[in-house]
Every structure is written in C-alpha cells, then in structure tokens.
Amino acid sequence: MRPRGFVSGCRDRGGPSRWLSIALTVSLAAAAPVTTAAADAGSVERYTGVSSRLHSLTSITPTAPEHRDHPGLALVSAMVPWRALEPQDDSFDWRTMDANVADARRRGYRLIVRVMAGRASPGWLAGAGAATLRLLGTDPNAADHCRWITTPVPWDEVLATEYEELMGALGGWLEQPDGFGGWNADHVYLVPISMPSVLGSEMTIGYGSNESCPPGTGRAGTTLAATNRAAWDTLSSEGQRRRWIEAAWRRAIAIHMRQLPAATNSVIAYGALFGDGQAASRRIARNDVARYRPRLWSMYTNLQPSVRDDVSLGPWSERCRPCHRVILTAIRQGGAVGFQAAGAAVNDTARSFRTAIEAALARYEPSFLEAGSQRIDRFEPYLLTGDRALQARIARAAYRCLGSTWCRASTGDRKGGIPWHIAMARGGRCRAYPSRSDVS
Numbered sequence: 133m134r135p136r137g138f139v140s141g142c143r144d145r146g147g148p149s150r151w152l153s154i155a156l157t158v159s160l161a162a163a164a165p166v167t168t169a170a171a172d173a174g175s176v177e178r179y180t181g182v183s184s185r186l187h188s189l190t191s192i193t194p195t196a197p198e199h200r201d202h203p204g205l206a207l208v209s210a211m212v213p214w215r216a217l218e219p220q221d222d223s224f225d226w227r228t229m230d231a232n233v234a235d236a237r238r239r240g241y242r243l244i245v246r247v248m249a250g251r252a253s254p255g256w257l258a259g260a261g262a263a264t265l266r267l268l269g270t271d272p273n274a275a276d277h278c279r280w281i282t283t284p285v286p287w288d289e290v291l292a293t294e295y296e297e298l299m300g301a302l303g304g305w306l307e308q309p310d311g312f313g314g315w316n317a318d319h320v321y322l323v324p325i326s327m328p329s330v331l332g333s334e335m336t337i338g339y340g341s342n343e344s345c346p347p348g349t350g351r352a353g354t355t356l357a358a359t360n361r362a363a364w365d366t367l368s369s370e371g372q373r374r375r376w377i378e379a380a381w382r383r384a385i386a387i388h389m390r391q392l393p394a395a396t397n398s399v400i401a402y403g404a405l406f407g408d409g410q411a412a413s414r415r416i417a418r419n420d421v422a423r424y425r426p427r428l429w430s431m432y433t434n435l436q437p438s439v440r441d442d443v444s445l446g447p448w449s450e451r452c453r454p455c456h457r458v459i460l461t462a463i464r465q466g467g468a469v470g471f472q473a474a475g476a477a478v479n480d481t482a483r484s485f486r487t488a489i490e491a492a493l494a495r496y497e498p499s500f501l502e503a504g505s506q507r508i509d510r511f512e513p514y515l516l517t518g519d520r521a522l523q524a525r526i527a528r529a530a531y532r533c534l535g536s537t538w539c540r541a542s543t544g545d546r547k548g549g550i551p552w553h554i555a556m557a558r559g560g561r562c563r564a565y566p567s568r569s570d571v572s
Contacts, residue, residue: 181523182515183207183244183321185472185502189252189276189332192216192228195243196235202508204516204523207321208236209244209502213252214298214326221256221294224301233319237310242321244502247302248332249295251281258282262290265367267360268351270340271331273477278349278356285367286328286337287376292383295327299391306393321500322399322429323392327384328377334433335381335413336403339364364406374405378412385420385428399429399470402458410454417458421467429499430462433472436479437487445484447491459496472502476510485511489522499526 184202186193188211195208210232218224229245236243251269258264263285269276284291306317326333340356351359364373381400388398402413421428438451449456459469471492479485485507492498501515501522508515516523 180499181206181501181526182508183209183500183502184505184508185209185244185246186211186505189213189248190216192225194228195232195241196239198505198508199235199239199241202512202516203239204512204521205241205508206523206527207242207244207500207502208232209246211246211248213248213332215252215254217247218254218298218301220254221260222297224305226305229305233310233316236319237312237314242319244322244324245302245320246324246333247298247326248329249326250283250329250332251276252332253284253291255282257284257291257294260290260294262294263288265363267330267363268340268345268349268356270338270356270360272341273475278345278351283330286330287373287380291327292380292387295384296387296391299387303391303393303396306396317393317396320396322397323388325381325384325388325398325400327387328380334401334403335405336401337377337405338407370406374408374412377405378415381412381416382420385416385424389424389427394427397427397429397468399431401431401433401472402455403432404454410452410458413458414454414461417462417467418465421462422465425466426468429468429470430459431470431472431502432459433502434474434478435471435488435492435501436474437484437491445487447495448488449491449495463496468499469496470498470500470502471496473504473507475504476506479507482511482514486514493522493525501526 182205184198184205184207186195186198186209190213192213193211195210198208199205210229212229216225217229232243264282265285266280266282269279269281271277302323306315306320308316310316310318324333329335330337339358339360342355342357344353345351345356347353364370367373368376385398385400392398400416402410402417404410405412417430421430432452432455435448436451437448438446440446440450462469471489473479473485473489479488489501492501503511503515513521515521
C-alpha cells in the first residue's frame with residue numbers, strides 16, 4: 133500500500149494573500165530543481181477545468197461514453213450511489229469504477245467520485261440499526277419530487293460508523309495500483325462529502341415548497357412542506373436538528389480526512405439547513421476549511437444569475453448574498469472553490485448560462501465548473517472547444533500560476549515524476565506543495 137504522507141522540500145516565491153488550489157501534474161527529476169520550462173501546458177489542461185456531471189441514483193455511471201463524446205473535458209463526475217457501490221454490508225462492487233479509472237488514464241482526464249448518500253443510501257443500513265426517515269422528495273427537477281423517499285437520519289451513529297467504513301474502503305481502493313505504474317488516486321480529482329445529505333451529496337436540507345403535490349405523486353393535493361416538517365418534528369425541534377446536522381457535516385469532513393489518502397481532496401457542497409440563511413455553511417467555511425486546507429474544497433450547486441427588477445441579469449452574488457459570503461469566507465481561509473451550473477430549468481438561455489459563469493469566474497477564480505451532460509452538449513464550444521473556451525481559460529490561469537513556482541523533489545522518486553498541488557494566489561503569486569507521495 134502506498135504511503136499517505138506529503139513529500140518535503142518545496143518552497144514558494146512570494147507570500148500569497150489568497151489561495152485557490154489547482155490540481156496539476158508536473159514532471160520532476162529526482163533531487164533536481166524544476167522550473168516551469170519542464171511543464172507542459174497541455175498536461176495542465178487535462179487536470180483542471182470543466183466537469184460533466186453524470187446522474188443516476190441507482191447505478192454507478194460509466195464515464196467513458198461522456199468523455200468519448202466530449203474529449204475536451206478535463207474532468208468527468210461519476211455518480212456513485214452508495215447502494216450500488218456497497219449493495220450488501222462490507223461487500224463492494226468496484227468494477228465500474230475500475231473501468232472509469234482505466235478510461236481516465238487512457239484518455240487523460242480525471243474523475244470526481246461523487247458517492248451519493250441520503251436518498252441513495254443502501255437499504256441494509258436500516259437492518260444494521262440506522263434510524264431512517266420517510267419524506268417526500270423536495271427537488272422539483274428530480275423524478276422523486278413529491279414521491280416518498282427513505283433517508284437515514286443525518287446524525288445517526290450507525291450511519292456515521294458505516295460511512296467511515298465506506299470511506300475506508302474507498303481510501304483502500306484509491307491506493308490500489310492502476311496497472312500502469314500509478315495509482316487509482318492519480319486519476320481522481322475530488323471526492324464530495326455526502327454522509328448527512330438527504331439529496332445525495334449537497335448540504336441543503338429543507339421542507340420543500342408550500343405548493344400542493346400534483347396528481348400521480350405520493351401525496352397528491354397535500355402540502356409538501358407541511359408533510360415533511362411534520363416528519364422532521366417527530367425527531368427534534370428545528371433548532372436541535374440544525375445543530376445536530378451541522379455537527380454531522382463536521383464529523384463527515386473529519387472522516388474524509390482520516391480515511392482518504394492525504395493527497396485526495398474532498399469537497400463540501402454548501403447549502404441552507406432548514407432556512408438558516410447559510411449560517412452553518414459559513415461556520416464550516418470559516419473553521420473547517422482553515423483546519424483542513426488544502427484538502428477541503430468548497431462549492432455551491434445551482435449557479436445562476438440574479439434577475440433584477442428591470443429584467444437585466446446580474447451575478448450569482450446578488451441572487452444569494454449569504455452564499456456569496458460563504459464562498460468568500462472559504463477563499464479567505466485558503467480553500468479552493470468550484471461551482472455546479474444550474475440546469476436548463478433555470479439557465480434556460482445561453483445568456484443566463486454565460487452571465488452566471490463569467491461573473492463567478494471573474495469574482496472567485498474557481499478551480500472547476502460542473503455542468504450536467506445536457507449543458508455540455510448544448511454549450512460545448514463555450515465550455516470546451518471555442519477560441520475563448522472556459523476550459524482553456526481556467527487552464528491558462530493554472531499555467532500562469534505554475535510559472536512562478538519551483539520545487540525540489542526528494543530523492544527516491546520511483547517514476548521520475550511526482551504529482552504536485554499548486555495553490556494559486558491573486559496576482560500570480562503561488563506556492564507549491566506535494567499532492568501525492570510517490571517516493572520510497
């Protein structure tokens with residue numbers, strides 16, 4: 133099994149005031165100083181930028197077809213429902229993920245391994261003693277909207293124990309050889325945190341809208357919010373569950389830090405807890421990002437523009453000021469950030485889609501942008517292939533960062549190349565530190 137430590141001997145040139153992490157691979161000669169002349173701009177593009185987010189709540193999504201359709205993608209987000217990865221307690225099915233790693237290695241992209249909990253958790257959790265809750269689905273864009281779902285109680289002790297075992301198994305898989313002199317972890321960009329989620333991997337938990345569920349759903353004619361609130365109220369008061377779920381997210385973060393290799397970064401998708409105005413998210417961004425940097429990244433899903441009174445479009449920061457403050461807090465604490473663009477139901481025009489992304493790119497310098505596969509299909513020139521494609525602009529920012537950094541590798545490099553992590557600061561000042569230990 134490979135070591136989980138960092139390689140020493142890296143120094144920076146300048147004191148950055150603000151960091152954004154960019155995952156890069158730099159070839160380093162053993163025990164020799166390296167300048168950016170040794171770096172390949174093309175390799176930089178393969179390891180940061182735009183990700184296609186695949187979707188399934190029942191099976192692990194293969195990434196090869198998506199990258200074959202869009203070879204310019206730097207990243208592909210594989211959805212990994214917990215129930216599909218661990219269909220029985222302590223019995224894991226890695227076949228699709230092994231194939232995904234093989235394709236990523238062969239085609240030169242990286243994976244976001246999105247293990248989905250909450251409504252995608254395995255049924256055997258209840259048999260193992262985990263408390264569960266029956267709710268109506270709150271996502272208006274999902275097939276289970278207003279239909280019954282069963283989810284583990286986010287703060288349940290059995291859930292936490294089983295999730296730690298799950299992450300331990302994932303950590304062991306990441307440390308397995310990829311069959312070509314590397315490791316599975318070399319092909320993984322991020323692992324989202326998901327344990328206390330209801331939706332699957334987002335922090336957002338709410339009661340749903342005050343509208344009546346439509347005919348043909350689980351509770352046609354009843355109010356979604358009232359039904360779900362009554363279910364939650366059987367467990368605790370609203371204030372209690374906010375505190376308990378926030379603590380559960382912190383526990384899940386700590387599990388990732390313990391169980392995944394030190395070079396494997398995790399990301400938390402912030403959101404409101406029962407209408408708390410993003411208060412829990414901001415506390416996590418302020419305290420936990422600082423504690424676990426550079427390994428804990430931050431993101432929001434549903435990136436979209438604001439619509440002003442005169443019907444003009446404004447940045448996402450106007451639409452959700454509390455969310456904006458959370459992201460700024462994470463950045464100030466040294467964390468990398470990213471976004472998932474909203475789907476067609478919200479970003480229904482090219483103008484709205486681009487307005488939200490361009491404003492976020494200018495304001496936050498995100499390390500990655502996720503979009504659904506249909507968004508990739510529709511906006512491929514803008515995202516991947518055009519003269520000013522988003523993919524290339526993020527990669528150029530990473531390459532400029534790389535240009536101001538040099539490191540010396542420790543002796544004993546087995547393959548003549550060590551993956552390093554580059555932290556990008558405003559103004560081009562950077563610090564490099566090892567992202568993965570490949571030395572004996």
